[in-house]
Amino acid sequence: MSTLLHGTGSSDAPAATDAGRAAATAAVAGLPGAPDLVVVFTSVRYDLPELLAGIRSVTGDAPLVGATSVGHFVGPDVTGPGQGVAVLTLSGGGYRFGVGSARGMSSRPTEAGVELVREARAAAGDHGLPHAALLLLTDGLVGGQQSVVAGAHRAAGSSVPIVGGVAADDWQLSSTKVLLGDEALSDAAVGVWIASPHPLRVATAHGWTPVGPPLLVTRAEGLVLHELGGQSAGEVFAEATGLAEAQQQGIADTVVESSYALGLIQPDGSHLVRAVFSGPCGELNTFEPVPTFAAVQVMSAEQSTLLAVVDDVAAGTVVTGSERVLLTFDCAARQTLLGELVAEEVDRLQREAGRATVFGLYTYGEFSRSRGAGGVHNATLTAIAL
Template identity: 45%
Template sequence: MRAGVRVLTSTKAICGVGTGNGTDARLAAETAVDEALRPLDGQEPDLVLVYASVRYDLPAVLKTVAAATGSAVIAGATSSGQLQHGQLIEPGSGIAVLALAGGGYRFGLGHATGVQADATRAGRALARAALDATGPVRSPHEAVLIFSDGLAGDQQELLNGIHKVTGFQVPVIGGAAADDRQLAETFVFAGDRVLKDAAVAVWIGSDRPLRVVGKHGWRATSLPLMLSGVDGQIVSELGGRPALEVYQENFRPRDPGAKKLYEKAGGYHSEHAFGLIQPDGSLLIRGAFIDSDGKLRTFSPMPPYSAVQVVSCDPEDLLEVGEQTVEEVMGGEEPAVVLVFDCVARLDILGQRGHEEARRLQEAAGDTPTFGYYTYGEFARTTGVAGYHNATIAAMAL
C-alpha cells in the first residue's frame, strides 16, 4: 500500500473541472487538466480527481495529470460515463478531471490491494493508510472518499473493514469503478498508479461539517419477503418459494414505449431490483438480473434470511431524487463543488432522458459545479455499517 498527504491552509476553496476526448490519451488528459487548472489561476491544486474511460492508455493519462499538478493528492477510477457541470460524457469516451485548492481541508491518500481475497482486511488497511497519511492532527470534521475495483470482492465487506477504522461518526462516500459496461476489467487510481483488485481512499479533514447524502427513488412492488435461499450472489428462494417465480410475480408492467439509451446494456440489469429492509425501515438497493442459465443473481451478496422487497422505479422518480440529493447535500450553502456518484443502471433506466439528468443535477446545484461518474455501485454510509448501494445516487459537497 501507498500513502500521501496534502494539508491545505486557505479558507476559501477554488475548484475547476475539465474534460478531454479523442483517441490520443496524453492529448485528452492535457486538455482536461488544463481546463480544470484554469480557475485556480496559477495556484497549485491540493486534490485532483480523475475519471476516465478504460479505452485510454491509463498510465499515460495519470502521468500526464501528475506532471501538471505538482504534489497534489490524485485519486480516481475508470467509469461508464461522466457528469461534468451539467454535461453527460457518454460511456466509451472521455476523461474528466477535477482540481481543488484551498478550503482548509486535510487530505490523506492510501490504497490497498487484495480486495478479492479478503475485502474486510483490505478495507481496514486502506482506511488506516489514508488516516495515517493525514498526520497526527485530527480535524473536527472528517469523511472518507473511496474508489474500489467494481468487479473485485464483496463491496459491503470492504466497507465493513473501513468501518473498523472510521467508526460510526465518519461518513463514507464514493463509487465502484466501471468499464463502459463491458464487465471485463475495472481500475482505480492512486497518484500516477493504475491499480486492479484494489481500492483507494482519500481521508478528508475539514473545519466544517461534511455532508454525505444517498438516495435511490425505488419503490416496493412486493410485500416483505424472507431471503430463505441464497448462495453468494445467486438467490434461489424467497419465502420458501422459487426465487425467480416470486421475483417475476412482482414485476411492475413496463411502459411499451420506453426506450433504453443503450440497448446493449439490457442483458445485465433490470428495471426491478431488491430492497434490503434496514432497521429503520429504509431500503438498501441491490441490483438483480437473470443470467444466461436462468438464475436470479444480485451484483453484491445479500445476507441469508434477511428481509427484502422487490422494487421498481421510473425515470421521473430517478430524476427527482437526483435533484433532491444535490439540494440536500448543499444544505443551502455555496460549496466549491458537488461530487456525484451515480449508478450506470440509473442511466440505462433513464433511457432517452440520460442527458436530462446531468442538466437537472447542475440546475439543482446552481452556480456550484457538479462533478461525477457512472459507477458499478455507490458508497454512502452515514449511520450504522451498511452503506454500499446499487442503482442509487450519492453526493458530497466540498
Template identity: 25%
Template sequence: MQVGVGYNQENNSTLAGRLAAEQAVKQSGEPAITFLFSTENYNQKLVFQAVKKVIGKSKLIGACTSGIITNAGVLEKGVGICTISGSEIQAVTCLQENIALSPWKSGEEAGKKLRMSGIDSGTVFVFPDGFAANLSELLRGIYNVLGPDFIYIGGGAGHNLKSFQTHQFTDQGIKSNALAIALVKGINFQIGIGHGWQPAGQPMVITKAEGKKVYEINGRPAFEVYSECLGGFDKINFPSYGMKHPFAIPCVGGNFLIRDPLKIEEDDSITFVTEVPQSTVVTLTEGTFDNLITAAGEVAKTAVNTVKLPKILFLFDCVSRYLLMGKEFKRELKAVMEVIGPDIPVMGMLTFGEVGTFSGIPYFHNKSIVVAAGW
C-alpha cells in the same frame, strides 16, 4: 479553498490527460488533492502519467468509468479532472490491491493506513473495483477501523457490462481489482443520497443465497418467485424486468438499500450486482422515471442545504439508472442542476454501485444517486 475542473475528449490519451489537468490547475493553482476520472476509450496508464506531470506533488484519487458527469451532461468518452487547493487541506491516499481475496481484511488494512496519517476527521472517498465480490464487507472493514467520525462517499469503478477489468488510481499508481481510497480534511461536505424506488408487494425472505447469487426466495426457486410477483414472464424477457424491478432491503432510519438483479442462471437462481445475504427480508420495487428524477432533485437539495455556498459538487450516479432512462437521463441531471445553479462546478461519474451513509454508517448501494456538496 480554490477549485478547478477540467474536461477533455481528445483521442490521444496523453494529450487528453494533460489538457484536462492543465485546465483544472489553471483555475485552482497548485492542488492539495486531485480527482481523476477516465473513460474506457483511453490507455489509463498514459492518462495517469500525463496528469501526474501536471499536478506535481498533489495527492490523487480516481477511477475508470463508463461516463463522466459534467454540468452540461454525460461524457461517454473523456478525461475529467478536479483539483482543489488550500492551505488548510490535508489528504492521504491508499491503493489497496487484491481486494476480492479478503474484502473485510482489505478494508481494515486500508483504514489502518489512513489512520496512520494522524488525520482524525474529514471525508473518506472510496472507489473500489465495482465488479469485486463482497464490497459491503470491504466497507464494513474500513468502518471497523475508522468509525463514525468520518463522512464516506464514492462509487464502484467500471467500464461497461462487457469489459470487467477496471482501474483505480492514487498518487501511488494505477491498479486493477483494487481499492482507491483517500481521507481529506479541510473541506466540509454535506451529503444527499436517494433512489426513488418504491416497495411494491409483500416482504419476502431470501432462504438460500451465496455471494451474489440468490437460489431461493420463500423456499422456492428465485426466478419462479420473481416472475410470479410480476405476473409471469419467460427468462428471455428478464433483462427488461430486472432493470425496472430491483429488490429493496429495509435499512436503518426507514431507508431501503436497492439490490439490482443482473441475470438468470440455468438453475433458476438470480445473480445480483451486489451480494444479497441469506435470511434477508426483501421487497420487490417499482419506479417511474418521474419518481427517479424527483428523487434526484431531493438528493441535491439535501446536499446543498449548507450554511455556505458550495464550491464543488461531486455526483455519483448509478450506470444502471443511465442505461434504463436513456435520453430521459438528461431530465435527472437537469433536476440536479436546477437545484445547485449554474455557477457551482460539477465533477462526477457513472458508478457500478454507490457509497453513501445512512445514520453515519457507510453502505454499498445500487441504482442510487449520491450528491456531495463541498465548501
C-alpha cells in the same frame, strides 16, 4: 473560513497523453498554485498509464485518485461510455486531504478497508480539524464491496460518513481500475481522508418503490438467490414483475427486467436496492450478497420517480451554503433506465447545486454510509458537497 478553490477539465482526444494533458490543463487554469488533490474519472479505452502521465505532466506530484467509468459528467455536460476523461482539482477551503490505498482487495476486503483508512488519515497529517469524511473508490469486478466498507467504518469510526463508487469499464465487464498517482490498479481500493472544519454530509436516494409484500430470503449462496419464501427466487421475481405472464404470451421482450430490482429492507423501513438478473436454473443473480433470512421486497422504477430524488440529493449535501463542488456518484443502472433523460438528471443536479460545480461518475455500485456499518448501494444516486 477560506473558500475552496477548484477547477475542472475534460477531453475526448483520441490519444491518451493528449487527453490527459488537455483535461488537466483546463482543471488547473484557475488555481494559484499546485492542487491539494486531483480526482480523475475516465473511460477504459485509454492507455491508462499514458493518460495519467499526461495529467501528471501538468499537476506534478499532487495526490491523484480516480476510477474508470461508464461515463461521467462535469457541470451540466454528460460524457457517455467510452468517450473521454474528466479531471477535478481541489485546493484550500480549510480542508486537508490524505490518500491511502490497499491491494489484494478480493482476498482480504475487510482488512483492505481498515488499511486504506489508516494510511489516508495518517497522510492528512496533524491538522486539528474536528470533522472528516472518507471518499472511497474500489475495483468493481472483484466483489467484497460491503466488507471493504465495513472495514473502513471500523477504522474511521461511526461519526465519519463514507461516500464514493465502484469503478466501471464502459459496460465491458472485463477489467475495472482504480487510479492512484501514476498507477492504474486492479484488485485494489483507494481512499481520501477529507478533514474538514465543518460537518460533511452525504445524501443518498434512489426513487425505487416496492411493488409487492415483504419476502424472506430462504436460501442464498454468495451472489446467488435460490429461494424466496421457500420458492424458486426466479419464479417469484418473474411473477411479481409480470415477466412470467409476458413469457407465457410470448412478449417477454416488452418487459424491461432492469426496471425491477430487490430492496433489502433496513431496520428503519428504508430499502437498499440490489440489482438482480435471472439465471438459467430459476435463480436470481445479484451484484452484492443478500443474506439468507433477510427481508426483501420487489422494487420497480420509473423515469419520473428516478428524477424526483435528484433535487433532494443535491440539497441534502449542503451544510454551510458556501460549498463549491458537488461530488456525485450515479449508478450505471440509472443511466440505462433514464435513457435520453440522463441529460435532464445532470442538468437538474447542476441547477440545484447552484454555485457548486457538479463532478460525477457513473458507477457499478455506490457507497454511502452515514449510520451503521452498511453502505453499498445499486441503482442509487449519492453525493457529498465540499
